[in-house]
Each structure stands twice: as structure tokens, then as C-alpha cells.
Amino acid sequence: xxxxxxxxxxxxxxxxxxxxxxxxxxxxxxxxxxxxxxxxxxxxxxxxxxxxxxxxxxxxxxxxxxxxxxxxxxxxxxxxxxxxxxxxxxxxxxxxxxxxxxxxxxxxxxxxxxxxxxxxxxxxxxxxxxxxxxxxxxxxxxxxxxxxxxxxxxxxxxxxxxxxxxxxxxxxxxxxxxxxxxxxxxxxxxxxxxxxxxxxxxxxxxxxxxxxxxxxxxxxxxxxxxxxxxxxxxxxxxxxxxxxxxxxxxxxx
Numbered sequence: 001x002x003x004x005x006x007x008x009x010x011x012x013x014x015x016x017x018x019x020x021x022x023x024x025x026x027x028x029x030x031x032x033x034x035x036x037x038x039x040x041x042x043x044x045x046x047x048x049x050x051x052x053x054x055x056x057x058x059x060x061x062x063x064x065x066x067x068x069x070x071x072x073x074x075x076x077x078x079x080x081x082x083x084x085x086x087x088x089x090x091x092x093x094x095x096x097x098x099x100x101x102x103x104x105x106x107x108x109x110x111x112x113x114x115x116x117x118x119x120x121x122x123x124x125x126x127x128x129x130x131x132x133x134x135x136x137x138x139x140x141x142x143x144x145x146x147x148x149x150x151x152x153x154x155x156x157x158x159x160x161x162x163x164x165x166x167x168x169x170x171x172x173x174x175x176x177x178x179x180x181x182x183x184x185x186x187x188x189x190x191x192x193x194x195x196x197x198x199x200x201x202x203x204x205x206x207x208x209x210x211x212x213x214x215x216x217x218x219x220x221x222x223x224x225x226x227x228x229x230x231x232x233x234x235x236x237x238x239x240x241x242x243x244x245x246x247x248x249x250x251x252x253x
Contacts, residue, residue, distance in 0.1 A: 011232045013185030015059035016052065017207070019199055020045070021191030022215030035079045040217035042087055049100060051221050053132045055228075059181055060134050063199045067107070067141035084138065085115060092122045099131030105177035106140030107148075135178060142201025149175035149202075176202060183207065186231045188224075190216045208234050 020041055027037030045062060052060045065080060072080075095102055104119045111119075152175040154164045173179060183203045187196070192213040196204060210227045212219070 012055060012057055012228065013208075013231055014057070015061065015182050015184045015186075016057055017061040017063070017184035017187045017200055017204070018048070019063045019187070019189040019193075019197060020216040020219075021189060021193055023217060025191065026215040026217040034076060035083070037217055038080060038083055042083060044217055044219055045087075046091065047220060048224065049095070049132065049134055050098075051224055053098065053100065058131075058133060059184075060132060061105075061178065061181075061184065061200070062134075062136055063140070063197075064136045065106075065138045065140070066198060067139055067144055068198065070110070070139075081112070081115065085118060088118045088122050092125060095134065096126050096129065099129045101126045101129040101133050103133070103135050104138050105135050105145075106138045107144060108139065110139055133181065135181070137177075137199065140177070141198045142196070142203075143198055145177050145200075146172065146202055149173070149177075149179075173202070178203060186210060186227065188212070188227050190214050190219050 023037035023041040024034045025037070026040065027034050030036070048062075049060065064084070069080075070077060092102065102122050104123065108116050108119065149172045150167070153167055153171040156171070156175075157164050157166060178200075183205070184200065184207045187200075187204055187207045188210045189196075190212055192211070194209075194211045200207075208231055210230050212223065212227070214223050
């Protein structure tokens with residue numbers, strides 16, 4: 001079965017993707033401004049990064065800011081971007097010292113120039129790290145990802161003098177934002193919603209989904225362990241029969 005298994009433990013996914021939902025509602029319940037929920041949510045990000053590194057999970061992708069989030073009130077968008085800047089300044093050295101590679105995926109053209117420069121510096125600093133690959137999806141949308149990958153693939157075909165009608169899944173996949181990363185084994189969404197909200201539309205085709213009512217600021221290590229236990233109990237068939245998986249007659253994806 002696909003996954004990363006640690007001796008004496010449940011099977012672990014190689015790649016976890018998380019839709020971090022519920023910051024605003026958490027703040028509302030605490031009678032705090034929404035930004036307080038985002039700040040608390042940022043602390044949980046730190047905890048999840050540590051937990052994944054300690055559990056030997058090599059890839060973690062977090063949905064930080066979608067292409068649709070620009071529709072939020074301008075003040076909240078501004079506060080979110082400033083929080084992102086603050087986290088890059090405060091956390092990047094810690095990430096580097098702990099062997100974490102940081103990569104930002106999404107359309108950067110709409111981000112402020114200073115933020116783009118900070119992102120380039122953070123990615124450059126941590127580029128050689130291998131303990132954990134942390135991907136933050138910022139100004140990211142799954143449909144945008146497919147479109148930009150398809151455009152690049154078509155241009156590649158034309159440059160090679162080939163018919164764009166020969167466009168294939170493999171060519172598109174090679175240009176996706178996470179082309180060099182295994183597709184997520186497990187998607188976690190907090191906050192009670194049960195949809196993917198335009199996140200990793202292509203990559204989630206065979207991913208196991210785990211939805212929880214727990215709001216992101218309350219999602220700690222114990223919550224992650226519950227999600228991992230749920231993942232460990234599932235049989236992933238990828239179109240095959242259960243018997244094929246059980247008798248080991250086919251290779252894992």
C-alpha cells in the first residue's frame with residue numbers, strides 16, 4: 001500500500017495537504033478580532049511542521065491564501081499579507097536550522113514586490129534542506145495551476161515543432177506547481193466544511209480526504225494523530241480490486 005511506514009507504527013502518508021479553515025470563527029467564539037484567529041492559526045502551523053518532521057512525513061502542503069481570498073475585506077487581506085511577512089522574518093531561520101525546505105506555490109505576480117523578494121530569499125536559504133519539504137500555497141488556485149501548466153506544455157510542444165494536439169496528462173503534470181512532489185496521500189480540512197475549495201484540483205484525484213469540525217486554531221498534535229490513524233485504516237486501491245492489493249500482486253502507485 002502506498003504511504004510511508006515507520007516500524008511499530010501505523011502507515012504514514014508521504015505527503016499531507018491541509019486546508020486550514022476556521023481562524024475567523026475561532027476568533028469570533030473567543031470574542032476577539034479575526035486577525036487574532038489568524039495569529040493563533042500561524043502558531044498551529046509551527047506545531048504541524050514540527051509534528052510532521054518528527055513523524056517522518058517528508059512533504060507538507062498548506063493552503064495559506066487562495067486566489068479567491070482577494071475577495072475578502074481589504075483590511076483583512078492587508079493584515080494577512082503583513083502576517084505572512086512577519087512569519088517569513090521570524091520563522092525562516094528556525095525552519096532552516098531544523099532542515100525544512102520552504103517553497104511558496106501560486107501566482108506571485110499579484111504579491112507586493114517586497115514580499116516577492118522575501119519569498120525568493122527564504123526559498124534560496126532553505127533550498128538544500130531535505131528533512132521536510134514545506135509548501136505554502138499563496139495566491140494559489142487549482143484551476144489556475146492547471147491552466148498555467150497547460151500553457152507551458154503547449155508552448156513546449158510548439159517549440160519542439162510538435163502538434164499541440166499531442167498534449168498529454170504527463171506533459172501537463174510536468175509543469176504543475178508541485179511537479180517534483182508526490183501527490184498528497186492525505187488531505188485534511190478543518191472547520192467542518194467538506195469541499196476542496198479549488199485546492200490542488202489535479203493532484204487530489206486519488207487522495208484520501210479527512211474532514212473535521214475542529215477549527216484550525218484548535219487543531220493540535222492529538223488532532224493530527226487522529227487523522228493519521230484514520231488514514232492508516234484505509235485501503236487505497238487506485239482502480240484495482242481489494243484482493244489485488246491484499247495479495248500484493250501489483251506495485252504501489
